[in-house]
Amino acid sequence: MAYWLFKSEPSTWSWDQQVAKGEAGEEWDGVRNYQARNHMRDMKLGDRGFFYHSQKDKAIVGIVEVCAESHHDSTTDDERWDCVDIKAIRRFETPVTLDQIKADERLSEMVLVKSSRLSVQPVREDEWRMICAMGQTNPD
Numbered sequence: 001m002a003y004w005l006f007k008s009e010p011s012t013w014s015w016d017q018q019v020a021k022g023e024a025g026e027e028w029d030g031v032r033n034y035q036a037r038n039h040m041r042d043m044k045l046g047d048r049g050f051f052y053h054s055q056k057d058k059a060i061v062g063i064v065e066v067c068a069e070s071h072h073d074s075t076t077d078d079e080r081w082d083c084v085d086i087k088a089i090r091r092f093e094t095p096v097t098l099d100q101i102k103a104d105e106r107l108s109e110m111v112l113v114k115s116s117r118l119s120v121q122p123v124r125e126d127e128w129r130m131i132c133a134m135g136q137t138n139p140d
Contacts, residue, residue: 001044001046001047001048002042002043002044002047002122003047003048003049003050003122003123003124003125003127003128004039004043004047004048004049004050004066004120004121004122004123005049005050005052005060005111005112005120005121005122005123006028006049006050006051006052006064006086006119006120007052007054007118007119007120007121008051008052008053008054008119009053009054009055010053010055010056010057011055014053015051015053015061015062015088015091018051018062018064018086018087018088019062019088019091021087021088022087023067023087024067024085024087025064025065025067025068025085025086025087025088026085026086026087027068027073027074027075027083027084027085028040028083028084028085028086028120029073029074029075029083030073030075030083031073031081031083031119031120032081033118033119033120035118036118036119036120036121037080037081037082037120039120039121039122040070040082040083040084040120041070041082043066043069043070043084044066044069045066045067045068045069046065046066047065047066048063048064048065048066048089048128049063049064049065049066049086049123050062050063050064050123050128050131051063051064051088052112053095057095057097058097058098058099059095059096059097059098060092060095060096060101060131060135061091061092061095062088062089062090062091062092063088063089063090063092063132063137064086064087064088064089065086065087065089066084066085066086067085067086067087068084068085069084070082070083070084071083071084090137090138091137092135092136092137093135093136093137094134094135094136095135096131096134096135098112098116100134101113101131104130104134106126106130107127107130107131110123110124110127111123
């Protein structure tokens with residue numbers, strides 16, 4: 001299993017909206033960055049990801065799972081853009097803020113810290129487990 005982070009502005013797509021989609025999940029559409037798109041092309045069914053509220057909150061608020069592998073993004077006719085579908089698994093008991101992540105030296109190499117603008121990014125397994133512990137959430 002691989003681990004990822006999906007960033008969304010809560011005013012555009014929030015954790016609660018993701019939860020409301022239930023088992024069917026929802027396309028993670030609208031990504032127009034080649035590196036982020038390529039990450040989605042690498043995703044497999046069952047991969048897990050952090051759901052990160054960007055902009056104001058700047059916090060990881062939950063865990064999602066890839067429920068459909070890479071396919072054409074239905075919001076565009078441009079064949080270059082793909083997306084995956086994700087579904088909500090569980091909310092973090094305690095959201096983990098960007099400030100908390102940056103303050104932990106063990107997470108200093110995390111993509112979120114080094115390249116914070118990338119909307120879909122990989123997360124190493126050790127980073128996954130540390131952040132789940134910080135959020136008082138089961139990592140599995």
